[in-house]
Amino acid sequence: MSKVEANTALILIDWQEGFDDWDHWGGNRNNPEAEKNASLLLSHWRQNNLPVFHVIHHSTLSKSPLRKEKPSGQIIQLLAPLESETLMHKRENSAFVGTHLEVSLRRLNIQKLVISGLTTNHCVSTSTRMAGNLGFDVQLVGDACATFDRIGPDGQEFKAQLIHDVCLSDLHNEFCQVVNTADII
Template identity: 50%
Template sequence: MIFSKTDKPALILIDIQKGFDNIDYWGGERNNPNAEENAAEILKLWRENGFPIFHIQHCSSNPNSLLNENNSGNEFKDLVKPNEDETVIKKNVNSAFIGTNLKEQLDQAKIKTLVILGLTTDHCVSTTTRMAGNFGYEVFVVSDATATFNKKGVDGQNFSAELIHDTALASLNEEFASVVTTSFIKQNLL
């Protein structure tokens, strides 16, 4: 088994916030409609096992952003709302490590293994995963507990949310992290 209490794997839930419910605002198409349910299932397992949990909250400095702290879209989605005793780390860039004390908290707790999930695959999940891998953590990204939106290419072509998601994960896998599924996490939890 990969995940055990002695290893103290940390769950990093990235930007699972209400503002991402406005699919039109982010591009008009989203993949993995069950990502939040899978994230909630993993969060429940982490709570039951007493593993460390870090909720990352994007607080956009753009006052018009749905993720600005003055907007209700900044709130965590109800399915994964932090408990009072769980750590919340606020960020305003793509990486959960920049401008925060996430690395210091992980290192102080002697955490070496991270399980990362959340929104969006190609932005904050990818950037945080790349930095975590570069810092030397053993990183697992949960493919079906992450999601993203479609993107317009430089020539105006539309790239589907699934394509963006798949290519983002392919770029991470076996270089910065191991890309796994919710069922893999459940099967490998002691």
């Protein structure tokens, strides 16, 4: 029996091949289990015939690995969408800006979202914040997200796990409930 209600959609954000180039994104990605956990969520949604939305980044920068015409811009095979699942391309940091995601969710009477993706502190955070602000009941699956090391404006290095943890703590109880895969399935 599913713990997920019928009016709950799974939103998978930026699970693209281009994120395999760790050096490009800052190195030292955290959470090596993120893809596996996202795959468990996706399998659960498919088994229960629940709505799935894949949202990927189509960068405005021609040299970016996240361009839909490049192999690196494609969704990783483990999470590749089925023909029956919605695929949207975004140009901004939010899955809701420049896409028909909100309209599609509203048409299906979706009130609850479960979100997974890359990177925790960028598109996942921005999308989660907007979803909460738009009135959706959001569960962000922390162990099905990941990020990379970052260099601050003063040159200080911040480790991926710290960034991930701080981002999740900023979102929890404000824009969403942060949960783990086991809490959902």
